[in-house]
Amino acid sequence: MSILSVKDINKRFGGLQALNAVNLEIEQGTVHAIIGPNGAGKSTLLNCFVGRLEPDTGTVTFDGKSLLGIQPHEINQAGVARVFQTPEIFGDLTLLDNVLIPAFAKRDGAFRLNGWRSAGRERALIDRAGEMLADVGLGAKAGEIAGQLSRGDKRRLELAMCLVQEPKLLLLDEPTAGMSRGDTNNTIDLMKRISERGVTMVVIEHDMHVVFSLADKISVLAQGAVIAEGLPENIKGNERVQEAYLGGAHL
Ligand code: ADP
Numbered sequence: 001m002s003i004l005s006v007k008d009i010n011k012r013f014g015g016l017q018a019l020n021a022v023n024l025e026i027e028q029g030t031v032h033a034i035i036g037p038n039g040a041g042k043s044t045l046l047n048c049f050v051g052r053l054e055p056d057t058g059t060v061t062f063d064g065k066s067l068l069g070i071q072p073h074e075i076n077q078a079g080v081a082r083v084f085q086t087p088e089i090f091g092d093l094t095l096l097d098n099v100l101i102p103a104f105a106k107r108d109g110a111f112r113l114n115g116w117r118s119a120g121r122e123r124a125l126i127d128r129a130g131e132m133l134a135d136v137g138l139g140a141k142a143g144e145i146a147g148q149l150s151r152g153d154k155r156r157l158e159l160a161m162c163l164v165q166e167p168k169l170l171l172l173d174e175p176t177a178g179m180s181r182g183d184t185n186n187t188i189d190l191m192k193r194i195s196e197r198g199v200t201m202v203v204i205e206h207d208m209h210v211v212f213s214l215a216d217k218i219s220v221l222a223q224g225a226v227i228a229e230g231l232p233e234n235i236k237g238n239e240r241v242q243e244a245y246l247g248g249a250h251l
């Protein structure tokens, strides 16, 4: 069964057709990778799922409800969480506070600064935020200031901020970009654990080691259009995919 159904999405930026009649079905409980050369439209597509961009045409349906024309926080409340291409964290706050903010917003349905400050005194929320940090391997750094973290740790923190919201669908835009091989492997393990809990994931990823370690299904985007789709073993040898990647990443 599809949890996310994307039909006939078009998106134009001036003279550039960034997305061209994109259709996508994301099956519940799977890890679905979206790959493709730089500028293919991958981030634009994800932005259309979370209310950051409005497609010119088409529909995006999650869990039977349209995600178009509603606010990003409503999309979040519906059970969709996203890790951005550039980590979006509160650099001046501690790691614990960074996770408390979405934990509180999830529980109370809205973010209010006063409410969040009082949340900082609630044992149950603090424990939960601490568990999430431990889950992503940052338990020992809960009291540190987030802005000082390494890039890999910032990404892990962002994952904890997503997981505390207990999403049904997690969207990840290049989660291992800029990470060392060791951090990348830790992130693969973490994503496998998240997937085993039943969270559906859509992952945009450049690193083919990550893609082939995780993906149940792959869609290949090139120049705004889906040029191939299928099981990893079928995508690997696909000629159109090889062509789209010529001079770029290798499959
Ligand atoms: P990818 O994530 O696959 O690398 P993007 O979705 O970021 O690609 O971009 C697809 C194309 O759309 C690129 O040519 C990019 O320059 C262009 N683009 C993306 N966002 C905007 C925007 N806000 N305004 C104008 N052009 C954009």
Ligand code: MG
Residues within 6 Å of the ligand: 042, 043, 044, 085
């Ligand atoms: Mg991108």
